[in-house]
Each structure stands twice: as structure tokens, then as C-alpha cells.
Amino acid sequence: MRAIIFAVALTFGCNNQAPEKLSEQPDSEVRTVKSKTRKQLNQTPTEHLQTLKSRPIPELGSKTTLSDEDFQTLLTDEEFKILRKQGTERAFSGEYNDHKEAGTYHCRACNAPLYTSETKFDSRTGWPSFWDAIEGRVETRPDNSYGMTRTEIVCAHCDSHLGHVFDDGPEPTGLRHCANSLSLVFHPETP
Ligand SMILES: [Zn+2]
Numbered sequence: 286m287r288a289i290i291f292a293v294a295l296t297f298g299c300n301n302q303a304p305e306k307l308s309e310q311p312d313s314e315v316r317t318v319k320s321k322t323r324k325q326l327n328q329t330p331t332e333h334l335q336t337l338k339s340r341p342i343p344e345l346g347s348k349t350t351l352s353d354e355d356f357q358t359l360l361t362d363e364e365f366k367i368l369r370k371q372g373t374e375r376a377f378s379g380e381y382n383d384h385k386e387a388g389t390y391h392c393r394a395c396n397a398p399l400y401t402s403e404t405k406f407d408s409r410t411g412w413p414s415f416w417d418a419i420e421g422r423v424e425t426r427p428d429n430s431y432g433m434t435r436t437e438i439v440c441a442h443c444d445s446h447l448g449h450v451f452d453d454g455p456e457p458t459g460l461r462h463c464a465n466s467l468s469l470v471f472h473p474e475t476p
Pocket residue numbers: 392393394395396397440441442443444445
């Protein structure tokens with residue numbers, strides 16, 4: 286049974302989604318749509334993450350007042366697509382998949398603390414996985430997209446998409462919070 290679950294995890298991944306619908310815009314218009322890269326944010330990747338991490342930590346139980354437009358200004362297109370449009374990063378591509386430092390993983394959109402390194406484990410799925418979230422910081426929602434019955438995990442403060450939670454994780458919870466690295470930003474225990 287575990288082998289089947291593992292095979293399914295590899296096939297469908299964390300929050301696997303069908304290929305994006307091709308744009309219905311005429312070719313000429315498609316070509317003018319450019320992605321906002323980190324370079325266009327005028328920051329190196331390190332500076333960009335530093336900016337996101339230096340924001341105030343949202344209080345437990347509070348809700349963001351930022352709009353999607355605000356998030357679009359703050360995030361790269363890739364981050365925006367995952368956090369605000371329920372996208373999925375490629376398996377084994379994320380910077381936190383094999384990350385083992387001690388510290389806390391915060392929401393990349395709002396900087397709320399979500400997971401600690403103490404609950405991180407190697408799920409071999411290609412996405413950072415945790416057997417529990419920091420209490421009150423993550424919410425779940427049913428997700429029936431793409432013909433699958435899954436449970437989405439979102440940031441409790443800003444509703445940004447993190448990934449999905451499955452019940453094939455290790456003890457003590459038996460849960461596997463499968464998140465996108467691009468949904469998270471790591472705060473080391475000793476900065
Ligand atoms: Zn958030």
C-alpha cells in the first residue's frame with residue numbers, strides 16, 4: 286500500500302496541476318506580455334528574499350489588508366503564480382526541498398511563520414514536507430480540481446496557497462504538509 290501511495294505521490298506530486306490552458310490572446314498580444322523577473326524588481330534573489338523577510342510578522346489571528354495587486358508588486362511572477370493562483374513548482378526544483386537548517390519557514394507573501402524545521406522531514410516527493418504546522422497559522426480547504434480529492438493548505442493570515450496536506454505522513458500526526466518552496470521564506474534560528 287505504501288508503495289502505491291509513494292507512486293501516486295510521484296505521479297501527482299504535491300499539488301500537481303494540469304498543464305495550463307494556452308492563452309487565447311492573439312500571438313501578437315502574447316508576445317508583448319512579459320514576466321516580471323527579480324531583475325525587474327531591481328533586486329538580486331538574495332536581496333529580494335531579504336526584503337520579504339524583513340517585513341513585520343503578522344499577529345496570530347489577524348488578516349491581511351493587501352490586495353492581489355499589492356502582492357503582484359511585491360512578488361516575482363513565479364511566486365505570484367504559486368501563492369496567489371494556486372500554482373505548483375516543479376518537483377525537486379525548490380530551494381527548500383533538501384534544506385536542513387534549523388529555523389522557521391514563513392509565508393513568502395506575508396511573512397507569517399508557518400512551519401518549524403523541527404517538523405520538517407524527507408518525504409522524497411521533491412517538495413518540502415512537514416508533519417505539522419505552527420498552531421493557528423495554516424488553514425485547510427477542500428480542493429476538488431483536476432478530478433482529484435485533495436486538501437489545500439493556505440496561509441491563515443493572507444490566504445496564499447502553500448500546497449496540500451495528505452494523511453501519509455510520519456508520526457506523531459501522520460500528516461504530510463507538502464508545500465512549495467516558492468510559497469515559503471526561511472528565517473534561520475541564528476541569523
Ligand atoms: Zn501569508
